[in-house]
Amino acid sequence: MVYLCHTCDQSFYDEDGLKEHLDDYYDHEAAHEYARYGCDTCLATFNGDAARWQHMNAKGHVGHECRVCDNKYRSEQGLIEHEVEDHNYCADCDKFFQNTNNIKQHLNSRIHRGQNIDCPYCRNCFTTVAGLTTHLETNGCRSAPSLNRDTIFEIVRQRDPRGFICKNLISWHGGESKPDRWTCTDSAWNGFAWACGLCARVCRTRADLNKHLNSPAHYTILYHCPNRNCPSEFKTLASIISHLESESCSFMPFDTVQKRMKQVFTSSHMLEF
Numbered sequence: 186m187v188y189l190c191h192t193c194d195q196s197f198y199d200e201d202g203l204k205e206h207l208d209d210y211y212d213h214e215a216a217h218e219y220a221r222y223g224c225d226t227c228l229a230t231f232n233g234d235a236a237r238w239q240h241m242n243a244k245g246h247v248g249h250e251c252r253v254c255d256n257k258y259r260s261e262q263g264l265i266e267h268e269v270e271d272h273n274y275c276a277d278c279d280k281f282f283q284n285t286n287n288i289k290q291h292l293n294s295r296i297h298r299g300q301n302i303d304c305p306y307c308r309n310c311f312t313t314v315a316g317l318t319t320h321l322e323t324n325g326c327r328s329a330p331s332l333n334r335d336t337i338f339e340i341v342r343q344r345d346p347r348g349f350i351c352k353n354l355i356s357w358h359g360g361e362s363k364p365d366r367w368t369c370t371d372s373a374w375n376g377f378a379w380a381c382g383l384c385a386r387v388c389r390t391r392a393d394l395n396k397h398l399n400s401p402a403h404y405t406i407l408y409h410c411p412n413r414n415c416p417s418e419f420k421t422l423a424s425i426i427s428h429l430e431s432e433s434c435s436f437m438p439f440d441t442v443q444k445r446m447k448q449v450f451t452s453s454h455m456l457e458f
Contacts, residue, residue, distance in 0.1 A: 204228070204259075225249075226259050252276060289432065293439055302443070305450050306332075314446045315430055318423040321450070337422055338407050341449055345456045349411045350425060352418070357405060367398035412436040422449070 197203040222231045224241055225248025231237040241247050248257035249264035253272045258264040268274045273282040275291060282288040291297070293313070300310035302317050306329040311317040320326055324333045342351040369391060373379050378387040379394040383403050388394040404420040415434040419425040428434070429442045437445070448454055 225257055286431070286433075289439075293430065302447065304328075313426075313430055314443050315423050315426040317450070318421075318426055318446070322421055322423055334401070334404070334407075334421055337449075341422060341456070344449070344454070349456055350408050352407055352409055354405065354407065357407075367395070369394045369398060410434060410436065 195206065197206065222234060222237045224230070224237060224244075224246050226241070226246035227244070229240060231240065248259060249261050250257045251264060251267060251272075253268060253274055256267060258267060265276065268276055269288055269292070270285070273284060273288045274280070275282070275288060278291075278296070280291075282291060295312040298312050300312050302311040302314055304310070304317060304320060304326060306321075306326050309320060309326070311320065318337075321329065321332045322334045322337055324330065326332060338351070345351045369379060373382065373391075373394055375387075378389060379391050380387045381394060381397060383398075386397055386402070388397060401420045406418045406420055408419040408422060408425040410417040410419075410425065410428060412434045415436070417425075417428055417434070419428065426442065426446050429436060429446070430439055432439060445456075449456070
C-alpha cells in the first residue's frame, strides 16, 4: 500500500513515513498550503479554518505550540525535543541555557532524574552511574570495604579481555589506592609553599600537599575511551563514565551508558560496546 501526501503528491511506503513528512509541514508552509487547514495532530484536512478548529476541539487534537517561537508539533515529545535542541530551553524549569551541553547536563541532573541508581551494597542512591562509581572507587561504601579504584579495575579488566576500555597494563599490580600512601617530608617546603616533587603543584599547607599526593593526580592511567576516534584516557572508572555520560565524543547516548556501565557492579557479563 502506498501513502500519498495530497498536497505535494509525494508517496511513502508506510504510514510512519507519511506522518514524519507531515510533522514537518509547519517548517515549509509555502510547499504545504493545506497546513492552514490541516489538523495539528492527525492527518485530517479541511476546506476551511473553522472546520479545522471544530474538528480539533471536538477530538482534543489541538497541537502543541512552542513557548519560544510559533512552531507547532503533533506530539508533546516532539515539542520538548524542539525546545531543547533548537532553543536550549527547559519548559519544566522555565529556564534557558547557553548551549546544548549545558541543557543536557541540566536534564541529566538530579533535578530531572532524581536518584534512581541504587548502590548494590548499601542503601545510598545516586543520580548517575558515575556518582555510584565514585562512591565505590573512593572506598566510600561501608558495606563493601574491599572496593576501591584498584580492586574495581581488576574486576573491570577481567570482564574486558578485549580491552574496550581498559589499557593493557601487564606490569600493573595496584596498591595506588591505599589510604595515606604518601606523606610529604620537611624538604617539600620551599620557603614559600609546600611543593609537590612530582609536578609543579604547590600547596598552602602540608595537609593540602598530602591530600594532593594521595589523590588520583599521579595515578596510573587505567582506561581509555572506547571510541577509536577519541584519544581521551582516564585514571578512574568514574572519570571515563562521566566522559561517556557527557556525550562529548558522541559514542553512545546517556541512557545507554547508564545501562551498560551499571552492569559492571550488577552482573558477571563481559563488557561490550
